[in-house]
Amino acid sequence: MNLSREDVLAALARIALPGGGDPVSRDLIRALRIESGLISFVIETATPEEARAYAPVQVQAEAALRALPGVEKVQIVMTAHGPSAKAPAPSLKIGGHPTPQQGGPKKVSGIDRIIAIGSGKGGVGKSTVSSNLAVALARQGRRVGLLDADIYGPSQPRMMGVNKRPASPDGKTIIPLQAHGVTLMSMGFMLKEDEAVIWRGPMLMGALQQLIEQVAWGELDILLIDLPPGTGDIQLTLCQRFQMTGAIVVSTPQDVALLDARKALDMFQKLKTPVLGLVENMSTYICPNCGHEAHIFGHGGVATEARRLDLPFLGELPLDLSVRLAGDAGTPVAAGEGPVAEAYARLARRLIDGGVA
Numbered sequence: 001m002n003l004s005r006e007d008v009l010a011a012l013a014r015i016a017l018p019g020g021g022d023p024v025s026r027d028l029i030r031a032l033r034i035e036s037g038l039i040s041f042v043i044e045t046a047t048p049e050e051a052r053a054y055a056p057v058q059v060q061a062e063a064a065l066r067a068l069p070g071v072e073k074v075q076i077v078m079t080a081h082g083p084s085a086k087a088p089a090p091s092l093k094i095g096g097h098p099t100p101q102q103g104g105p106k107k108v109s110g111i112d113r114i115i116a117i118g119s120g121k122g123g124v125g126k127s128t129v130s131s132n133l134a135v136a137l138a139r140q141g142r143r144v145g146l147l148d149a150d151i152y153g154p155s156q157p158r159m160m161g162v163n164k165r166p167a168s169p170d171g172k173t174i175i176p177l178q179a180h181g182v183t184l185m186s187m188g189f190m191l192k193e194d195e196a197v198i199w200r201g202p203m204l205m206g207a208l209q210q211l212i213e214q215v216a217w218g219e220l221d222i223l224l225i226d227l228p229p230g231t232g233d234i235q236l237t238l239c240q241r242f243q244m245t246g247a248i249v250v251s252t253p254q255d256v257a258l259l260d261a262r263k264a265l266d267m268f269q270k271l272k273t274p275v276l277g278l279v280e281n282m283s284t285y286i287c288p289n290c291g292h293e294a295h296i297f298g299h300g301g302v303a304t305e306a307r308r309l310d311l312p313f314l315g316e317l318p319l320d321l322s323v324r325l326a327g328d329a330g331t332p333v334a335a336g337e338g339p340v341a342e343a344y345a346r347l348a349r350r351l352i353d354g355g356v357a
Contacts, residue, residue: 003034003068008041011064018053023061037072039065044079051080092168094190095199096206098237105243108212111145113222113245113356115276116238118268120260122229125281126250128327129317130226131159132334136341136348137357138181139334143221145176145183147211149238150228151204152197154188161330165189174215180335185215201233208237222357231267239271245356246276248314253280253301261302265309276356277312278302279347282319312354315347 009032013024023029023043032041043058045051055078062074108114117133119126127150134146148156157163160179166189167175176185187197187207199207217223222245228234238244247268251261261278268275280302285294296319306313320340326333334344351357 003039003070005032005034007068008032008034008039008065011068012061015057015060015064017057023057037070038075039071039073040075040077042077042079044081046080048080051078054078092171092174092190094187094207094210095197095203096210097202098206098209098241101241105239105241107243108217108223110217111220111223114225114242115222115245115356116225116227116235116247116268116273117250118227118235118247118264119229119250119257120231120262120264121257124250124252124257124261125317125323126229127155127159127226128323129248129250129279129281130224131156131327132323132332132344133347133351134182134224135180135332135334136344137222137224137351139345140348140352142348142352142357143183143219144181145185145217145220145223147215147223147225148184148186148188149208149211149225149234151187151199151207151234152228154186154191156184156186156226157188157193158330159327159332160184162189163193172214174210176215176217180332183217183220185211187211204233205237208234209241212242231263235267236271239268239273244273246274248276248279250279250281251302251305252282253295253298255298255301257297258301258305261305265311275311276351276354277314278306279314280316283316285319288321314350315343317343317347 009024012029013022015022017023017026028043028045030042030044043054045054058076058078062076065071065074117126117130130146134144138144146156148154162177162179162184164177166177174185176183177189178184225238249261249264251257265275282297283299285296287294303313318340322338322340323333333340348357
């Protein structure tokens with residue numbers, strides 16, 4: 001075969017590339033060999049994407065070279081000398097005005113029941129009750145989700161021992177985290193621990209909508225929603241936009257807490273959200289040294305209020321150092337054994353037996 005290198009390059013130079021030029025003028029030909037009826041070479045592109053785009057060029061080059069006299073076989077390898085361009089990371093932005101909704105409260109796909117856990121004021125242990133009740137329900141075989149809806153002061157990441165940012169493969173869907181058998185989502189996962197959220201009401205409402213609708217909750221028997229204290233935008237948005245199974249109101253026994261708890265009860269009544277019952281938190285304190293029982297915040301006030309309003313009284317939860325230590329350590333006390341864990345187990349069983357969890 002009397003073909004020269006120049007003959008082969010001349011044939012390749014007649015092939016047009018996408019975007020202009022030819023394989024020779026663009027300096028893409030490498031390792032060209034001509035011997036015994038065989039022509040072999042490499043087409044080296046800048047990126048894998050460019051190599052895929054040049055696939056028709058490889059076919060055209062093989063056909064052009066086979067037409068040359070004396071050519072029996074053509075071997076062409078397409079390669080790239082650079083890595084594939086990285087796709088931009090999906091950007092998940094939380095917060096923004098809520099999208100309009102027609103037709104009243106709607107059901108969240110895959111979630112059987114949604115229960116809000118609220119209080120009229122802060123400091124009564126509502127978030128502690130939420131995390132421990134979620135774990136207690138999970139230990140009794142329920143598929144449980146926990147949404148920390150306290151946008152300004154999220155505490156569930158610390159209480160549940162999780163501080164990872166959730167994945168978002170497409171910038172829209174949020175993959176929730178898992179802890180102690182509970183599927184978990186919180187605004188706290190999206191922030192640094194000491195970073196403040198400074199939003200007006202519409203931003204809060206938009207964030208709540210995203211944390212419910214854009215999270216891939218999967219199939220859940222129950223989603224517990226840890227509400228912020230008070231009777232504001234989050235509570236209003238939740239009860240007006242989503243079909244709620246009901247609400248549990250947490251209070252301590254003293255009169256000041258009960259005054260605010262009554263406001264929370266009135267709010268749920270006006271929003272047509274059934275109140276499933278009241279819980280008295282920090283009901284008793286047992287001295288670890290002498291065993292003496294003390295009622296630091298009073299005792300029985302929540303049960304009395306439940307009877308007055310003809311609402312279920314779901315039980316008493318003790319004030320115990322182990323609850324604080326467990327919450328700070330990221331392992332809710334309900335995940336272990338002992339009297340406090342048993343108190344939460346009884347509360348969970350009462351809800352299950354009542355058909356609401």
